Amino acid sequence: MHFPGPPRRCDEAISNRLGLLRREEHPPRNDSSQSEEPMTEELLYYTDYLELDKILGSQHPKSNEQTDEMLFIIIHQAYELWFKMVIHELDQVRRIFDTDNVQDNTGDMSIAVHKLKRVVKIFEVVNRQVDILESMTPMDFLEFRDLLVPSSGFQSLQFRIIEAKLGLKMEQRYKANYYKNTRPGGFNQQDFQTINQIESEATLKSLVIKWAERTPFFDESLWRDFQTKYPQEADEQKFWSDYKQIYKNSLSGSVEMRQFDELERIFYKEGLGEFSVGSMRAVLFIMMYRNLPIFHTPFDLLNTLIDIDEMLSQFRYKHMLMARRMIGMRSGTGGTSGAGYLEGALRQHYIFKELTEVSTFLVERSHLPGLPSAVKEKTSFNA
Ligand code: HEM
Numbered sequence: 219m220h221f222p223g224p225p226r227r228c229d230e231a232i233s234n235r236l237g238l239l240r241r242e243e244h245p246p247r248n249d250s251s252q253s254e255e256p257m258t259e260e261l262l263y264y265t266d267y268l269e270l271d272k273i274l275g276s277q278h279p280k281s282n283e284q285t286d287e288m289l290f291i292i293i294h295q296a297y298e299l300w301f302k303m304v305i306h307e308l309d310q311v312r313r314i315f316d317t318d319n320v321q322d323n324t325g326d327m328s329i330a331v332h333k334l335k336r337v338v339k340i341f342e343v344v345n346r347q348v349d350i351l352e353s354m355t356p357m358d359f360l361e362f363r364d365l366l367v368p369s370s371g372f373q374s375l376q377f378r379i380i381e382a383k384l385g386l387k388m389e390q391r392y393k394a395n396y397y398k399n400t401r402p403g404g405f406n407q408q409d410f411q412t413i414n415q416i417e418s419e420a421t422l423k424s425l426v427i428k429w430a431e432r433t434p435f436f437d438e439s440l441w442r443d444f445q446t447k448y449p450q451e452a453d454e455q456k457f458w459s460d461y462k463q464i465y466k467n468s469l470s471g472s473v474e475m476r477q478f479d480e481l482e483r484i485f486y487k488e489g490l491g492e493f494s495v496g497s498m499r500a501v502l503f504i505m506m507y508r509n510l511p512i513f514h515t516p517f518d519l520l521n522t523l524i525d526i527d528e529m530l531s532q533f534r535y536k537h538m539l540m541a542r543r544m545i546g547m548r549s550g551t552g553g554t555s556g557a558g559y560l561e562g563a564l565r566q567h568y569i570f571k572e573l574t575e576v577s578t579f580l581v582e583r584s585h586l587p588g589l590p591s592a593v594k595e596k597t598s599f600n601a
Pocket of ligand 1: 293294297298351359369370371372373374377534537540541544545549550551552553554555556557559560563564
């Protein structure tokens with residue numbers, strides 16, 4: 219592909235770079251020389267712009283041309299490029315949420331959701347790349363596997379950054395001790411510190427919790443006209459006092475009744491995981507009343523976070539199956555138990571598990587209490 223003549227539409231980055239190149243090629247000259255020399259402009263060139271010399275010059279198999287190591291390297295590099303893009307988007311979204319006042323009905327919120335949906339799409343694509351790698355057979359892999367020891371995908375700093383920025387903490391990881399030592403196969407000291415540093419910053423999860431806690435819908439003044447259907451519990455907000463009974467009535471049998479204790483614990487006393495009582499209530503309320511216009515985007519946000527968790531699980535699942543197929547029950551090149559470790563991480567490394575647990579506490583739409591007009595007004599775009 220080449221660009222014939224000057225591009226018709228330049229975005230800002232391209233035109234900045236064009237300007238830079240032109241300046242480099244044509245340093246300022248005095249007037250007399252300008253009139254004599256013909257103007258030859260150096261136009262931006264595809265290969266230079268994308269710095270393909272660096273990217274395409276970065277495949278150096280440790281074995282020989284006959285093995286599948288080139289495929290192995292390129293697949294990993296393609297993953298890492300997409301991981302870079304994911305981190306870029308997560309940073310933008312964290313920036314949007316890192317304020318005391320994310321307006322649900324302004325563009326910021328929908329930009330955040332749009333970017334998170336892009337992350338989902340990226341994972342859909344990268345998860346399919348495993349299919350290409352699986353065209354390599356276990357014996358093909360053995361041709362060069364030993365040359366890779368002790369390096370491993372375990373050391374993918376960008377993958378760990380994605381997990382950490384989303385909200386996975388060191389102590390929540392399966393076999394947390396694998397992460398802490400910096401022996402061969404583990405992280406080098408610098409990467410280990412980088413991951414710890416990122417974990418100490420505001421994660422997307424912590425920012426979303428704060429955002430949920432700020433929802434103004436349970437201000438007592440909005441609920442004055444709310445007619446409770448059941449006797450109101452002392453010191454309980456009217457809606458939540460009623461909801462407890464509505465939920466209880468929706469359960470049947472002693473097994474399901476246990477969920478009622480969980481409702482008490484999660485939405486009235488303790489919260490769940492990192493989610494406080496207030497943020498859990500907000501999430502449940504948004505999920506129940508998602509048809510109200512102002513909840514469309516918040517609901518989309520929560521749903522997309524669940525999608526991201528699902529995509530990461532799919533990555534872990536497909537990767538675990540692929541690893542088992544390639545190396546059976548051998549340990550990994552990074553020194554973990556291999557498939558056993560990967561299965562543990564798959565089971566344990568959910569980031570937004572609290573959000574999916576909310577489904578346990580929903581009731582049929584027809585049983586939802588009608589909202590007082592003050593709340594409806596607050597939840598309309600005209601508020
Ligand atoms: C022949 C192909 C592959 C095999 C057999 C394999 C095997 C493994 C094993 C056994 C582990 C556990 C750590 C260890 O002891 O080494 C691991 C971790 C990992 N690998 Fe791979 N892998 C392969 C390809 C890939 C590819 C293409 C990627 C893409 C980036 C990748 C990314 C990762 C990541 C991110 C981890 C850490 C997973 C976690 O902790 O949840 N691997 N791999």
